[in-house]
Amino acid sequence: MKDHVLIVEDELMVQGLLALHLKNEGYAVSRAATGKEMLAILEKEAVNLILLDLNLPDEDGLVLARRVRSRSTVPIIVLTARKGMDDRLGALKIGVNDYMVKPYEPRELILKIKNLLDRSDKGGDSALHDGGVMYFGGWTLNVPGRSLSDAKGRERHLTPGEFNLLAVRPNPRTGCFPATV
Known part of the structure; x- marks a missing residue:
């Protein structure tokens, strides 16, 4: 990549x-x-x-x-x-x-x-921040809070499967998933 x-x-x-x-x-x-x-x-x-x-x-x-x-x-x-x-x-x-x-x-x-x-x-995925918040494409994923917000701050409902797919993202530089997968 x-x-x-x-x-x-x-x-x-x-x-x-x-x-x-x-x-x-x-x-x-x-x-x-x-x-x-x-x-x-x-x-x-x-x-x-x-x-x-x-x-x-x-x-x-x-x-x-x-x-x-x-x-x-x-x-x-x-x-x-x-x-x-x-x-x-x-x-x-x-x-x-x-x-x-x-x-x-x-x-x-x-x-x-x-x-x-x-x-x-x-250091891994630079989109992952202290406290477990990830930013990508205008979206904010709060991993501990299990919530997804758009660029205007509106929260979107996620099914457990959708949340899991977003929370476990590959490293953008290597394409590899974390060892916990």
């Missing part, structure tokens, strides 16, 4: 070059030029890593990173022109995994992506 990287970059030339490098390394790639596009992709697609520019036309990248981090442990690498220490520390405080200032070396970025994905793979 290919790892899926989401590039969030408003400069289309930079976005295209990043996509080319990643595809050459065997990654599946989605691209967004705005925060709104990023959030729409995250609602529909399972993403293994986000490359996030901070200077987007519609929303600050730090705000987006905080929003993503509040519901997911997906690795985030910031790629930005912002060089200030306050920006770096702010990004790291909210939980981004790395911070690279433009211009950056593409080979270094590819190695950082590979290392982050290798580490996140060892």
Whole structure:
């Protein structure tokens, strides 16, 4: 199963070059030029890593990173022109995994992506959170509470069989089920 990287970059030339490098390394790639596009992709697609520019036309990248981090442990690498220490520390405080200032070396970025994905793979399904809450495709599955909610927070009734199918999901990177199955 290919790892899926989401590039969030408003400069289309930079976005295209990043996509080319990643595809050459065997990654599946989605691209967004705005925060709104990023959030729409995250609602529909399972993403293994986000490359996030901070200077987007519609929303600050730090705000987006905080929003993503509040519901997911997906690795985030910031790629930005912002060089200030306050920006770096702010990004790291909210939980981004790395911070690279433009211009950056593409080979270094590819190695950082590979290392982050290798580490996140060892941790299991990144959709599973502390407390047993899983997020996928705009849905929230509360395993201990045995409830499923849509993106608007409306709870959906599940039969025991439906719940069991959702609660036991394969690792998105390996396709393997947990050893408890």
